[in-house]
Amino acid sequence: MKKITQTILASTLAATMLMTSGTGAFAATAVKPVQTVAAEAAKKPQVKKFESRLDEIIARGYILVGTPGDYKPFTYLNPKTNQFEGYDIDAMKEFAKSLGVEARFVQTSWPTLMDDLLANKFDIAVGGVTRNTDRQKKAHMSDPYIMFGKAPLIRAEDKDKYKSVADINKPEVRIGVNPGGTNEKFVREHLTKATVTVEQNNLDIPGLVASGKYDVMITDTLEALVYSKADSRLYAALTDNPFTKSEKAYMIHRGDAIFANYLDLWMDEMKLQGKFDELYNKWVK
Structure with a gap:
């Protein structure tokens, strides 16, 4: 009888130890290395703070405008004033005004224009940018605002x-x-x-x-x-009959329909109110 009791006690103790060690094992595997947690967190989709760049611009209080500054009459960095001026510079000041924000200009170059936009150095690229399918493959070209060749x-x-x-x-x-x-x-x-x-x-x-x-x-x-x-x-020469026919447009990041729709609507309003005609008379004629 004593042997039976000892056997039962031993079995119970072994089972208890097994359960305890099992619980410990589960607890140990539940604690993951910091690197693993960070890696898994990075895989999870990040919640965007703003639905559109439009909302972000309004919230921050200014819009970043990328422009080369070397393409009259659209963009010119005046060395005397160190300020940008031109057709598109005035247009972007109007655009910023419609958003209730400040226009801040960022100098870029023609070779780096697209890369700088995609690197988020600015929100919109302007300065006599030609509207074409090559650019549309990587970014979004707005409605046109002026024809040329x-x-x-x-x-x-x-x-x-x-x-x-x-x-x-x-x-x-x-x-x-x-x-x-x-x-x-x-x-x-x-x-x-x-x-x-x-x-x-x-x-x-x-x-x-x-x-x-x-x-x-x-x-x-x-x-x-x-x-x-x-x-x-x-x-x-040949301004009445140029070699090509094209249009100027503004360039923004693709995939943001809210911002694109706002930009195009603003441009429609500029045309209806004769604002683009005023800019043409000021900077081209």
């Missing part, structure tokens, strides 16, 4: 010399072009026989054409008109 800016004395692509597409014709934008793309695709030099500062090219270093600057009809008006040595 690619045309040659030349010396006034040569106005009867360059009337077609064939007239320009010759080895003896020297072309100056800014890097990374649609001007360079047009030159590389259509003027393969000409002598092409890339100038980093787009603002320098008109003067270099006027002084004789280059014969042609391929640019937008609107920019060509502005420079020819400012310098009698220059002539904006």
Whole structure:
């Protein structure tokens, strides 16, 4: 009888120890390393603080506007004032006003324009940005606000010399072009026989054409008109019949329908109220 009692006590004690050790085992496995917890947390979908960038901009009180500052009449960083000015600069001040926020301008460049936008350095890219499918693949191009085409800016004395692509597409014709934008793309695709030099500062090219270093600057009809008006040595050729037909637009991040719809509605209002016409008269005519 004593042996039986001892056996029962031993079995009970063993079972108790097993249960205790089991509980401990479960408790131990429930405590995960910090690295594991962090990794799993990173996999969980993060709750967005704002439904749209539109809400974020309004909440922070300012909108970041990316612009190159070298493309008259749309964007120009005035070295005397260190302030941006131009058609799109005024337009973005109006856009910010409609949002009830401040417009803060961030300088970018044509080669880095898209990358800077996607890196969230600014909320919107402006400054004579051409509306095209290449850009639409990575970002969202707004409704257009002005039409233009690619045309040659030349010396006034040569106005009867360059009337077609064939007239320009010759080895003896020297072309100056800014890097990374649609001007360079047009030159590389259509003027393969000409002598092409890339100038980093787009603002320098008109003067270099006027002084004789280059014969042609391929640019937008609107920019060509502005420079020819400012310098009698220059002539904006083929502005009534440019090589291409395109439109300007504003560029934002894709996938944000709320912000995109607001931008397009604001642009419709600008057109209805004649605000874009006022900007054209101020900066282009």
